[in-house]
Amino acid sequence: MASRSPRRLQHDSAVLPADGRRQNLSLVLQALYTGGAMSRADLARRLQLTKVTVSDLVAALIERGQAVELGQSDVVRPGKPATLVDVNRTGLHVVGVDLTAHEVIRAAVLDLDGNVLHRCERALGGSSTGDDVLADVLALVTEAVGLATEPLLGVGVGTPGVVGPDGDVLTAPNLGWTDVPLRALLAEATGLPVLVCNDADAAVHAEYTLGDGGDDLILVKIGLGVGCGLIVAGRRVRGAHFAAGEIGHVTVGTDGGELCSCGNVGCLETWLSAPRLQKALADSGTDTEGPLRAAGERLAIALAPVVAALGLTEVVLAGPHELVDGSLLRAVDETLRRRMLARNASTLEVRVAADADDIVLRGAAVLVLWDQWGVA
């Protein structure tokens, strides 16, 4: 019964001392980033490392410009006053790019806490080819990079479509792209570290890192299409073929539905995409409640098995405020609870993403932090 097929290793390759060091440096950055400024002694207690080691790690981080000393703590208590250390929050910027929309692509310079400092955008001609769009993206990113007033940690991009592990956009119908090596192109153009991921994945990163929820959440992004990003046990789910989160064309319910562009009937997108919802609202006149409730119920029907199977504690909706935040949200919440075991539903939180307009920009920025610093 033994199967000796040459297969996966739990982690791809060995752990060298230097890898441990890198991990510990990340841990310090992470502790500071989420815990705020603290002393070396505080870090030592929190990370279970000795003061000596922490001092050494902090010195390395300061030398690289990733951490800074902030002077003495003014807490009064016996003993030598502590020297506060923090992540270099003000001296580093990040560029975030949101390619979600179809008419206009947007970029911004953000600080490390995800605050937008400068913006720029670019309209796309309605009938542009993939190459045209690509040229626009390059110009936009170059412009954004120029707006930064501090050294840049990197560039993060949230794009619709399926993104490979090396930042290649494998397929993005809305942008007319197939196998575009976006990361490599932007890295060459800017000379900076560049991270590319799906827009819903970017959004869930923002929600996870900048929000204060748990380690198991799903974010559903409602726009032209419907997609989701998943964090399970504090890790992003990418899927075997990097297409995790592609739930827009899952059939939902057992009672038919409208024809979808994919050829099937009753896809989640036919119930829930922003254009269809807006049309449904327009058609229904004054009854805004009905279509929104129906959409929310459909979403919950699809989400219930996912939430139950993964034991998620948070469901977050991101989309046009006027569509998502109201009847739709309430319908999702109620339907979800009705369709799963009460005991599991009791720890469930269903909510709307804060600042949904910028969530992809901010998530893209977080992606850079995650990659460069190992901060989550």
Added chain:
Amino acid sequence: MASRSPRRLQHDSAVLPADGRRQNLSLVLQALYTGGAMSRADLARRLQLTKVTVSDLVAALIERGQAVELGQSDVVRPGKPATLVDVNRTGLHVVGVDLTAHEVIRAAVLDLDGNVLHRCERALGGSSTGDDVLADVLALVTEAVGLATEPLLGVGVGTPGVVGPDGDVLTAPNLGWTDVPLRALLAEATGLPVLVCNDADAAVHAEYTLGDGGDDLILVKIGLGVGCGLIVAGRRVRGAHFAAGEIGHVTVGTDGGELCSCGNVGCLETWLSAPRLQKALADSGTDTEGPLRAAGERLAIALAPVVAALGLTEVVLAGPHELVDGSLLRAVDETLRRRMLARNASTLEVRVAADADDIVLRGAAVLVLWDQWGVA
């Protein structure tokens, strides 16, 4: 917008040199376990470590009895002949325990490849209390431990219900248990490492480690109830409250259904549990196709969003052969493909678990390997 709530760290605590060492020792065991016997030089090439380091690691493993030298390789080529090293496959045993069934609990002694060597079992009185069952389990495990003819690596237990991270059975209605510290009790009784997990989780471990599929799969276990185990990116999903996989009471479909013991209508279990299926088959006379197809379709309706959202490549069914392997399997396969995007369905494999009767025993054994050796 910064949220500085004191929160999770990516990995709980720092990485010491000794942790790296432990990881590398696991990596060697893993490479040997899945790749079969090979030389130190082969290991060095595969793990990207130097020959020196590998020799050192192998020496440590041999000293602990976890690896053995098998003599010279008989491959003819220039150079000094290689000394083959392998995991100690024959000199170590594992005890696996399956508490799934309600009338009889089973245990076995297995070798490291998951082959069952000796069995024992124990009937449960129909109306036994939780304490009675616990006494039976203790006696059964003691008996199984006595049957081993080689040193035991540990004891693995697959149990229905929700199991906490420390091996406490938080709740298992079928066995009459609430907050039973099963791991601690068995560890004390046997003096061995003991691992406890949910039965469906054990089964998916067996399928993942002993099968030769990918890193993203779901296993649905159909018995008295319905539950599932999930491997995502090579890691088991436990869920925020350790209740991942509890899909039995998710409502499926939009057209009602039968009343479930939980009080809801249309739960997955009402369509799919073994007793209900058997009853449906008995009621339907000669038409065995109908009820089985219906059940399979229901399961697929619930699974489609999960498979799509996670980008899974394998769906495995485990349950009574006569129920699962046939119309039901075909219905799941067909319905699943119909309800998701063709591109994603193309890499999907839907199958029945090999050797479903022993899958929990074998998964429990694998669990011990996973824990003790870091082998997956």
Added chain:
DNA sequence: AGAGTTGGTTAGTAAACTTTACTAACTGAC
């Protein structure tokens, strides 16, 4: 002023990997 407490550094040590250089043992060609 002195005792106690807390923050941080210096000096030396142990663990774990690397590089470099070696021995051992084989194949294959002349």
Added chain:
DNA sequence: GTCAGTTAGTAAAGTTTACTAACCAACTCT
């Protein structure tokens, strides 16, 4: 049959990393 070339494995020395032990610095409290 010998010698060049190749592969496996070991030995010795060096580097990185974090640890322990001991210390100094700077504050509060009595």
